[in-house]
Amino acid sequence: MNILMTGGSGFLGSAFIKHSNEHTFTILTRNPERSRIQFPQAIHCISSLDSLDNLDEFDAIINLAGEPIIDKRWTDKQKAIIAKSRLSITSQLVTLITKSANPPSVMLSGSAIGIYGNGGDEALTEHPDIKNTSFSTQLCTQWEAAANQASSYTRVVNLRTGIVLSNRQGALAKMLLPFKLNLGGRLGNGEQYMAWIHYQDYLNALEFLLRNQDVSGPVNMVAPTPEKNKEFTQTLASTLNRIALFPVPEFVLKLLLGESSCLLLDSQRVVPSKLRESGFEFRYSTLSDALSNLLNSAED
Template sequence: MNILITGGTGLIGSAFIESATDCQFTVLTRSTAGAKSTLPSSVTCIESLSALPHLNEFDAVINLAGEPIVDKRWSEEQKNIICQSRWEITQQLVDLFAKSATPPSVFLSGSAIGVYGNRGDESLTEKSSVSERDFPTRLCIRWESIARQAEPYTRVVLLRTGIVLAKQGGALAKMLLPFKLCLGGPIGSGQQYMAWIHYRDHIAAMHFLLKDKGISGPVNLVAPNAEKNKEFTQTLAKSLRRIAIFPMPRFVLHALLGESSSLLLDSQKVVPQTLLNRGFSFEFNKLKSALIDLLN
């Protein structure tokens, strides 16, 4: 399979490329030199989609590009950077699908469970309603809407990704040091749900979605069992043989992070109903087994 991938040097993109030894990849990257130093030598790197007149030679497109959403405070300027880094590339890909005489058969395009907003204890499946409530919902709804413009030309799958657990990067890597120092603890009330997924299950699900022609539209990429923040922090601490007794009050987190603190305080009890209905088998259903695998 010949695949065009944006965001191929990120945590998920690079892990997917490494896992797909039978595929050929073209990666869109801001630095071809940097990408070539980390990706397999067989990967072709391009710095602009304008280098492609169409997508005829590709079997699939995977769109994972985007400015990190948690690295900086959400000033209006930073919000615009976050949005445009997702919306513009997605629109460029849609335009290339329209220009293709034989377009790729599938388009996996990134999104996030932030599309649901803060929903408390409500179980959220792909059929749950979404509406613009705040910045993350506005970002994701528009992102998905642009990607769906490719539906006349290809099968579009929207990857509503939860918290990806991996030792080599992402949220877990940032949490390890304070928890190892016994400085971790519940955030806010600790009652908000965190929908997570082991990165290997995320990669396996992407392979599954590429092959299953019966799946289109939004797909929740999360493990079947979301955990409340309090249970998540306790399980992480026990996996590290540490204690987690230092809570992070809501007002302190908001003072530190501003509006972006919602990413840690909002509750999203997301269920991967589409994957379960189609027979996808998770390697890691429970948080404890996922953390044991990653940390030991």
């Protein structure tokens, strides 16, 4: 496939490009020269979607662009930056799709399990009513709505992504040092569910969704076995042959992170109903298998 990708220089986008030998890529990037150096294979880089009149030349779109959501406190200004970075590019892509005589056959567009808000112990499939009013819920709802404007022209899949595990980037990579120093511990009371996925399963799921024409709409990009934070903590410590005796109280997280602390404290027992029903097979279905693979062997 000839794929147009936004967010191609980020963690997941770059991993998909580097692990794919079957596709050609055009990536939207603010720094085309750096991106050409970043990738071993030949790719085409553009710095603006304004350079395109339509998307007739592309078979698929993967839309992952967006300002990181957890790196900074959620001030009103930062919330606006986070929202604009997702909604503006997505709306531009939809406009280009509507201008295409032969539009791409599929658009995989980013979202996150933050759309569910705090779900407690409820198992969250792709079909519950979204009632939460948090910023993350509103953001993901707007992001999906923007992408779905293209559903009359192409198959749209909303990638409701959980915690993607990698020992090089993302949440797990940030946790490794304190845990290796025996300074890790649960967050809050540890009762909140964490929905995770091994990065390799995420990449395989992207490939699966590109090709499976029967899947559309929201798809939970998570492993089948979400774990409570306290269990995640103990499994990580055990895999590293360490102890985890230093919990971080809820009030400390709220003091340090403000409103965005909900990303660490909300319980999201999200399950991948659509992926499993459509025949996708996970290589790493349990947390212990995923962590053992990531921490006891070098990533590709």
